[in-house]
Amino acid sequence: MNELHFAYKIRQQLNRGAHELPQDISQRLAAAREHALACQKVSVHQQIFATAGGFGRLHSNFSAAKQTAIAVVFLLIAVLSTFLIADRRVSELGDIDSALLADELPVSAFTDKGFAAWLEQSSQE
Amino acid sequence: MIAGRGLKQLTPHKDLILASQRELSDFLVATERRAFKQAMYAVQNEETALDIVQDSMMRLAEKYGDRPAEEFPMLFQRILQNAIRDYYRRSKIRSLWTTLLSSFASDEDDEHDPLETLEVESGSYTPNTPDGQLQQAQSLKIIEQEIKQLPTRQREAFLMRYWEDMDVAETAAAMGCSEGSVKTHCSRATHTLAAALRAKGITL
Numbered sequence: 001m002n003e004l005h006f007a008y009k010i011r012q013q014l015n016r017g018a019h020e021l022p023q024d025i026s027q028r029l030a031a032a033r034e035h036a037l038a039c040q041k042v043s044v045h046q047q048i049f050a051t052a053g054g055f056g057r058l059h060s061n062f063s064a065a066k067q068t069a070i071a072v073v074f075l076l077i078a079v080l081s082t083f084l085i086a087d088r089r090v091s092e093l094g095d096i097d098s099a100l101l102a103d104e105l106p107v108s109a110f111t112d113k114g115f116a117a118w119l120e121q122s123s124q125e
Numbered sequence: 126m127i128a129g130r131g132l133k134q135l136t137p138h139k140d141l142i143l144a145s146q147r148e149l150s151d152f153l154v155a156t157e158r159r160a161f162k163q164a165m166y167a168v169q170n171e172e173t174a175l176d177i178v179q180d181s182m183m184r185l186a187e188k189y190g191d192r193p194a195e196e197f198p199m200l201f202q203r204i205l206q207n208a209i210r211d212y213y214r215r216s217k218i219r220s221l222w223t224t225l226l227s228s229f230a231s232d233e234d235d236e237h238d239p240l241e242t243l244e245v246e247s248g249s250y251t252p253n254t255p256d257g258q259l260q261q262a263q264s265l266k267i268i269e270q271e272i273k274q275l276p277t278r279q280r281e282a283f284l285m286r287y288w289e290d291m292d293v294a295e296t297a298a299a300m301g302c303s304e305g306s307v308k309t310h311c312s313r314a315t316h317t318l319a320a321a322l323r324a325k326g327i328t329l
Contacts, residue, residue: 003315007287009329010318013265014272014288018158028175029157036182037150040190042142 148194153182156198156289160205163284166273167209177212181205198291202299206281264327271321275314278302282310283318 021029100107109115157178164174181204189200272280278300285296286307297304322329 003312006315006319006329007283010268011287013261013268013329014159014162016261017265017269018162021158021161025161025171025175026158029161029178032175032179032182033150033153033157035179036153036186037146039183040146040149040186041188042145042191 145191149186149190149197152194152197152201156201157182159284159288160201162269163205163288164209166269166280166284167277168212169273173212177205177208181208184208198289199295199299202285202289202291202296203301206299264329267325267327268318268322271318274321275317279310279314279317282307283314286311 100110160178160181161174164177165171168174168177181201184204185197185201189196192200272284275283281300282296285291285299286293291299293304293307296307300307
């Protein structure tokens with residue numbers, strides 16, 4: 001009999017034993033459980049978000065249509081700002097590229113290991 | 126419809142608390158009997174075992190009640206084993222004092238009265254059962270006896286792995302040791318148990 005099979009057999013027996021606990025013991029265990037649950041620590045984050053959400057919902061009389069409109073406005077702002085940021089980034093990259101191409105130094109020099117080593121050496125001197 | 130929505134909006138955070146309470150409650154319902162038995166194997170006294178389980182439940186709820194449900198088995202086992210170890214430590218100190226003071230006071234209330242444990246064990250099983258069930262009850266008694274006699278670490282590892290369904294990593298985290306030693310403890314416990322049961326003529 002291998003270890004797992006043996007353990008499985010033992011487990012079945014133990015489960016039976018746990019199932020046949022005397023009535024008073026299971027009652028006291030249940031009472032202990034109830035007592036512990038009454039003192040359960042509840043997540044602070046959950047409570048804050050939940051309370052804030054509940055507060056917001058309780059103290060605003062927005063209809064569903066108004067809520068949707070606000071959501072759409074926020075979405076538009078988010079999309080526009082993303083677009084503008086991306087656009088600025090693209091133009092910055094374009095500037096760097098054109099500077100590189102217009103430079104006297106050929107582009108291939110930047111991928112040349114020897115050139116990098118020479119640059120380092122000369123800057124150290 | 127509107128009234129229903131209003132009611133739902135009024136109790137959003139209560140819902141969340143109830144959900145996490147339900148998770149903990151379900152976990153404890155599923156675990157409490159095994160936890161009690163585990164404590165019984167370790168301390169062999171019904172009252173003490175109940176106290177230990179109660180304290181462990183309380184500590185889990187108070188300190189870790191906000192943790193995700195899948196962490197409960199590992200946390201609870203760690204708390205339970207620590208509580209059992211604390212009890213051992215306290216009873217060691219107490220027995221030291223008892224031996225020191227025994228010449229002065231002889232009528233200390235002894236928690237390790239052998240009659241008490243005997244009564245507990247015979248009380249756990251209904252006596253007038255059919256022959257097959259009686260035999261099963263007897264073999265269960267012998268198995269439990271052998272589990273009680275395992276070295277503490279081996280018993281912990283064996284019960285967590287095979288009774289609590291925890292994997293090697295969880296057991297190692299709960300016991301505060303490496304995964305390798307969990308495996309060693311488990312296989313030693315299995316061999317010891319198998320040999321002991323074979324010697325007593327118990328076939329599973």
